[in-house]
Amino acid sequence: MRILVVEDDRKTADYIVKGFAESGHVTDVIPDGRDALFQATREAYDVMVVDRMLPGLDGLSLMKALRAARVKIPAIFLTSVGGVDDRVEGLEAGGDDYLVKPFAFTELLARVNALSRRPPAQEQVTVLRVADLELDIVKRQVRRGGETIELQPREFTLLEVLMRGEGRVLTRTMLLERVWDFHFDPKTSVVETHISRLRAKIDKPFDVPLLHTVRNTGYSLHAPR
Known part of the structure; x- marks a missing residue:
């Protein structure tokens, strides 16, 4: 939630x-x-x-x-x-x-x-989609190009945050707060490590990358432009 x-x-x-x-x-x-x-x-x-x-x-x-x-x-x-x-x-x-x-x-x-x-007053989105990448919030499942991708809980949360912010640049600080609940810089490479693991699972096996590094700023998940 x-x-x-x-x-x-x-x-x-x-x-x-x-x-x-x-x-x-x-x-x-x-x-x-x-x-x-x-x-x-x-x-x-x-x-x-x-x-x-x-x-x-x-x-x-x-x-x-x-x-x-x-x-x-x-x-x-x-x-x-x-x-x-x-x-x-x-x-x-x-x-x-x-x-x-x-x-x-x-x-x-x-x-x-x-x-x-409570029953929603209007239909709520339970499946997030970016290009051929799908994340089912209820079933806790991720698929790309019809293939199931296994993610660890923190990787799933990281991907959900990135997909909800589709097209926007999310800084390291924003990801630390939203994914790890850190309101300070832990001086570790936890964000970079998880981004690397996530990229290896959702991008590297496929032809078109969706997860992009914005130099000196952060990360953005979006379809090819």
């Missing part, structure tokens, strides 16, 4: 990200409501966790703007504002659930899982 956490308190965000990572989920964290609006309208997420008190654009305004833009990502408010009227206000703004701080992570995880199981 890919989750967007909109939270400006770093300790709270780190705690949430750690818990989701241990449960096998990929998490992006954005501390600013306006930046989160931009991100959520351009990237695919399974669930959003949103604080109400945010810089740039508060949580209520963020949800109203997303729903007005017909972005239907399930969202749970996670906030210290917990009166009955506040909860009603959050739900009427477009939130699907409401949890008050302080909170137990196990409850947050259970609520997020419940939101992800």
Whole structure:
């Protein structure tokens, strides 16, 4: 599951990200409501966790703007504002659930899982495709040119992130955050090593390369141009 956490308190965000990572989920964290609006309208997420008190654009305004833009990502408010009227206000703004701080992570995880199981308001993409490369998110399968490709869990996550960002250049820092949940540079070649392994599996056996290195910038996965 890919989750967007909109939270400006770093300790709270780190705690949430750690818990989701241990449960096998990929998490992006954005501390600013306006930046989160931009991100959520351009990237695919399974669930959003949103604080109400945010810089740039508060949580209520963020949800109203997303729903007005017909972005239907399930969202749970996670906030210290917990009166009955506040909860009603959050739900009427477009939130699907409401949890008050302080909170137990196990409850947050259970609520997020419940939101992800709800029937989608519109058909959600479960198979990503770039040229003849296919990644089935539900079945956890990868195929290219009709041939099955076996990937390790971290390689699968790396490929999913690259395919979701098709055509965009993803920097080493972005990959460290989205795939390994590192919000610092570990001073290792973990990204380069996994890129090399992934390229050996999805590119080298085939005629046309899809995974490209952008010198001094990062990596991009796209069909031939």
